[in-house]
Amino acid sequence: MSQAEHPFAALLAEYVAECLPLAEDVAERVVALERGWRDGTDTGDLARPLKGTLHTIKGNSAMMGLVGLQTLAHRLEDLWGALLGDQPGRDAGVGLLVRGAGLLADLVRATATAPPADDVAAAFIEEVDAYLAAEAGAREPAREERRSPDRRATDRRQTRAVGEIGADGAVTTIRVESQRLDALLETFGEVMIAQAGLRDAIRQRGRRSGGDPAQLERAMLGLDRTLKRLEQDLMETRLLPISTVFTRFTRLVRDLAHGEGKEVRLEVAGGETRLDKTVIDRLGEPLVHLLTNAVIHGIETPDERTARGKPAEATITLRAVQRSDRVILTVTDDGRGLDPDAILRKARALGHAPAHESPSRAEIFALAFLPGLSTRDTVSHLSGRGVGLDVVASSIRALSGNVAVGSEPGRGTTFSLRLPLTVAVLRALLVEVGTERYAVPLADVAETVRVAPGMLHQVVRQGMMTWRGEVIPVLDGGRLLGGTASGARACCVVLRSAGERHRGLLVDALLGHQEVVVKALDPALGRPPAVAAATILGDGRVACILDSGRVADGWIEPVATLAS
């Protein structure tokens, strides 16, 4: 808000767009350097660009009159210079450098909404000055980087702030290579030509009664094809490398691990994988939750690990890989793993008993995403600062993705997130309920079934049917959606939830599937429970997109049982 009022709002946005990647790069490098220096490996490649990058940030900040940031970058340069010699007491200085680089990145990011005050980093700069003075003076061994209990408390607070920034550090500017724009313009030219062709065909048809219907069809097909390409090109411009979210995690994991007295290394792979800006923006928060959970609850203390014959330093791997039109993200730790018995016990206590007596391990782990399940008293791994896995699951589902977990007790846990490349366009199944049409995201559809007589049963006012040997609840689409007209309910769409739970939805007809452009609903419509968004169909009419994940989860009260 304050950004809009700032006279240099546009310039500030540009400043953040340029400096944030630089600051994040610095933050990431110094963490790697700290490790390299400790392990005694060659760090030349990491170290060389640092001074130049800090200098650029300093210069840009000065240009924008951001004195606080300018001073901070300047002091970090000094600190960096002082650390180049391998003197005693360097560890403390490196600790300072890591903190300072993190602070710098946070402040640059915060500048997007409110430029920081000039003395914003005063306390930190004082610490640096004290350190530098001590170094230059007696060259006595500087204070050891031992953390007293109260220091640790402040560190915790800092790491929490990192998480919050991760949650809403949305990218507001996209840099697009000019070749991409050229390609876009070129495709647009083709659209204009195709449109002219269509206009021609229509005109000829009007002139000579009838004309050549095939010509009209050809022109229409041509326009369709080029529009499709235009959409593709346009979508391309919105794709960003996933490293934009990954970079800040190196520091998050390091800070968390320090605070917990654990040794954790974060390995990142596939950072160049590209995803839609919207997906990237909304991915930070669930990933922060998963990483925080892994560090705090998944990973054992170094002593515990050594006792179990594992290396004292734990590894968390964050990996992205593209599979056709999806991106698979995995968060893997080599910690203590999940306890299936504890999950099953808690699920039973909450009344979420699995459908059959001896559920497989995968089925049990799927239960962990149910609301209320991942709490501290059941599975220590799954608790985490009041955020349950159900929250992670619902934010991933809001992106039309899904999440699953696998675990080997004692060996570690892997969360896999399947995400669409874009959320602007969705493949959907169109269904008819009464006189109304709805779009069901195809990602949530397990199967469609034609309803045969005797297939549906009514058990204590709840519709049920057997599907692939599983008894699943069935909802009547008309009742769920509150329409007035009744219909044949000839088809059943089997929906699947993130936890691989299934639920049938009775509809009157299937109208085929197509790609639909997702349009958000105006807040004036409230948050209708069964509808996620809307789209405009080929005939110009609006159709609602069902929130099928929520319907499948049974989050919608069973107001919609079978017609009696």
Place this chain on the structure above:
Amino acid sequence: MTDSILDFAAQLDVAPAAPVAAERELHLVVFRLDREEYGVPIDVVREVVRVTDITRVPHAPAHIRGVMNLRGRILPVVEIRSRLGLAPAEVTPASRVVVVEVAGRLLGLLVDAVGQVARVGERQVAAPPDEVRTAGADAVTGVARMGQRLLVLLDLSRALSAFSPSTVPVS
């Protein structure tokens, strides 16, 4: 297709003006609900369009008729009749959707018909009479007399304030 606001601008010239010395004038878009005429300030009205298909949104708040396609944009359509305590009516060929901008958002008001743009001198506006005791009385800011006709002035931000998500109206 669309009755552009420009049509109204053209009508402005022919509408009877009543220039009284230094009196401020209200420019109002006039629409009809049942037999009553209502006016909303012209500067909140973006355009007036014919009613195309309105899609019902399941479990939407009361007073929301549905959504329609406004040139590729999803426009919520408000059943302003029920907001003002009138029974909902059928859509007829005369029905229109008045597209208004309130608090930065576009909303459509489903009305029975749209008339001309009227200019009303501020002195012709009286406080709403005590008889106005409909459900939507809080949204009525005054009554203007135009010759024999009576024009009910609406405060849209008040009439539509109920549509912020936190205060979904309970019918």
